[in-house]
Amino acid sequence: MTAWQAEPLSLFQAPEWTRLVGVFDLETTGIDVYRDRIVTAHVGVLDRDGHVVDARDWMADPGVEIPAAASAIHGVTTRRARAEGAPAGDVVAEVVESLRALFDAGIPVVAYNAPFDFSVLKYEALRHGIPPIHAPAPVIDPLIVDKTYDRWRRGKRTLSVVAAHYKVPLESAHEACADAVAAGRVALALAERFAAWMPPSLDDLHDRQVSWARAQAAGLTEYFVRIGRLEAEAPPLDGAWPIR
Numbered sequence: 001m002t003a004w005q006a007e008p009l010s011l012f013q014a015p016e017w018t019r020l021v022g023v024f025d026l027e028t029t030g031i032d033v034y035r036d037r038i039v040t041a042h043v044g045v046l047d048r049d050g051h052v053v054d055a056r057d058w059m060a061d062p063g064v065e066i067p068a069a070a071s072a073i074h075g076v077t078t079r080r081a082r083a084e085g086a087p088a089g090d091v092v093a094e095v096v097e098s099l100r101a102l103f104d105a106g107i108p109v110v111a112y113n114a115p116f117d118f119s120v121l122k123y124e125a126l127r128h129g130i131p132p133i134h135a136p137a138p139v140i141d142p143l144i145v146d147k148t149y150d151r152w153r154r155g156k157r158t159l160s161v162v163a164a165h166y167k168v169p170l171e172s173a174h175e176a177c178a179d180a181v182a183a184g185r186v187a188l189a190l191a192e193r194f195a196a197w198m199p200p201s202l203d204d205l206h207d208r209q210v211s212w213a214r215a216q217a218a219g220l221t222e223y224f225v226r227i228g229r230l231e232a233e234a235p236p237l238d239g240a241w242p243i244r
Contacts, residue, residue: 013195017202018048018188021140022102022109025180026117027074029066033119033244037062038091039076042176043098045107050185056098057177061085074174089128096125096133103136108202112159112183114141114242115213122243138206139242141213142186148212149194162186166193213241 023044030036039062044055059081066078085091099121102109111117118136125132146162155161163170163182166189172178191198199205217239224230224237238244 014048014188014191015195015198015202015205017108017138017140017205018191020048020053020107021046021184021187022099022107023180023184024099024109024111024117025176025183026120027070027076027174027176027179028120029062029064029070031116033116034123036120037064037088038095038120038124039066039070039074039081039085040176041091041095042180043095043102044177044180044184045102046181046184046188048188050181050188052181055177056094058091058095059085060088060091063088074176088124089130092121092124092128093130095121096130099133099136103133103138106138108138108140108206109136110140110142110180110184110187111242112141112179112186113143114139115238115240115244118243134243136242138202139209140187140205141209141242142183142190144209144213144216144241145187145190145194147216149190149197159183159186166190210241214239 023042023046025042026038027040028036028038038060040060041058042055045053047053059076061081066076066081071077099109118133122132122134142162143157147157159179159182160170160173163186166186168182168185168189170178170182199208217237221230221236225232
C-alpha cells in the first residue's frame with residue numbers, strides 16, 4: 001500500500017475529494033513568475049483530518065544571487081543555497097514528477113495563490129529543458145475559494161491571516177513545508193464549512209475556480225481604477241488560473 005492509499009471514505013458532509021489532498025508550495029528569489037527562481041519546494045499529501053501522510057522537501061541552488069529581501073522572508077541565503085542546495089534542474093524535474101504523480105492518481109493539489117507557484121514551476125521547467133505541466137488539474141486554491149464563499153469579509157487574504165481565520169495553525173510561515181501544509185488544512189476547513197455550497201465534483205470545482213479567479217481579477221481591477229491605483233487605460237489584472 002502506498003502513502004496515497006487509504007480506507008474508503010466514510011459518510012460525512014465534506015466533499016469526497018477531501019479524503020486525500022496534495023499540497024504544494026515554493027519559496028523563490030522574487031515574485032516575477034517568468035524570471036525568478038525556485039529556492040525551496042514542498043510537495044506532500046494530507047488525509048481528511050489534515051494529517052501529513054507523505055511529504056518531500058527540496059532546496060535548490062538557483063544559480064543566481066538570492067536578493068536580501070527574499071532571504072529575509074524565507075531564510076535561505078545565497079551562501080546556504082550554494083552549500084546545501086541541489087542543482088536547480090534536478091529539483092525542478094523532481095518537483096514536476098511528484099506533482100504529475102498526484103494528478104495522475106486523481107489527487108487534487110492545493111496551492112495557495114496557485115498561479116504563482118505553478119507559473120514559476122512552468123517557467124523554471126522550460127528554462128531547464130524539462131517538459132512543464134502546462135495545465136495542472138485538479139487544483140484547489142484556498143485563496144480563490146475563500147474569496148468566493150466569504151466575499152465580504154474585511155481584512156487581508158494572506159495565508160497567515162486566512163489560516164488564523166479558519167483556526168489553522170501556521171508556524172514558520174514562508175517555509176515551503178509549513179505554508180503548503182497550512183494551505184491544505186485551510187482547504188479542508190473550507191470544504192467542511194461550505195460543504196452545502198461546494199460544486200458536486202472535483203472537476204466542477206476546478207472549472208468554477210477558473211471563472212471565479214477571472215471575476216475576482218476583474219473586480220479588483222475596477223476597484224484599483226476607482227481608487228486611482230490603476231489608470232483606466234492600463235491593462236487589467238491577470239485573472240488566468242491556475243497558471244499564467
